[in-house]
Amino acid sequence: MAASKVYVPVQVIFGSDGAMRPRALRWEDGRVYPIDRVLDIRPANALKAGGHGDRYTVRIGGRETYLFFEHAVGGGAAPGRWFVERRTEE
Numbered sequence: 001m002a003a004s005k006v007y008v009p010v011q012v013i014f015g016s017d018g019a020m021r022p023r024a025l026r027w028e029d030g031r032v033y034p035i036d037r038v039l040d041i042r043p044a045n046a047l048k049a050g051g052h053g054d055r056y057t058v059r060i061g062g063r064e065t066y067l068f069f070e071h072a073v074g075g076g077a078a079p080g081r082w083f084v085e086r087r088t089e090e
Helices: none
Strands: 002-007 010-014 020-026 032-034 037-045 052-060 063-071 080-088
Touching: 020 052, 020 063, 020 080
Parallel strands: none
Antiparallel strands: 002 080, 010 020, 020 032, 037 052, 052 063, 063 080
């Protein structure tokens, strides 16, 4: 099985320290998944789908998964975008 990136809209709260805390994500079909808890944040590679950014280990519906924030390259107005790894059949 291979994986691909799925870019998703994410509702984020910014703390007074500037830290981003994702609160919910919207999947491709429009369903919104509240993030129960952020368990860990660290710079990491997306080993399955490729890419690099901040890897958020989050709990959604009682299950742990990774949510990645990919930083923009070259500046611009947008600081980056969020993605998850989708498993696909080869």
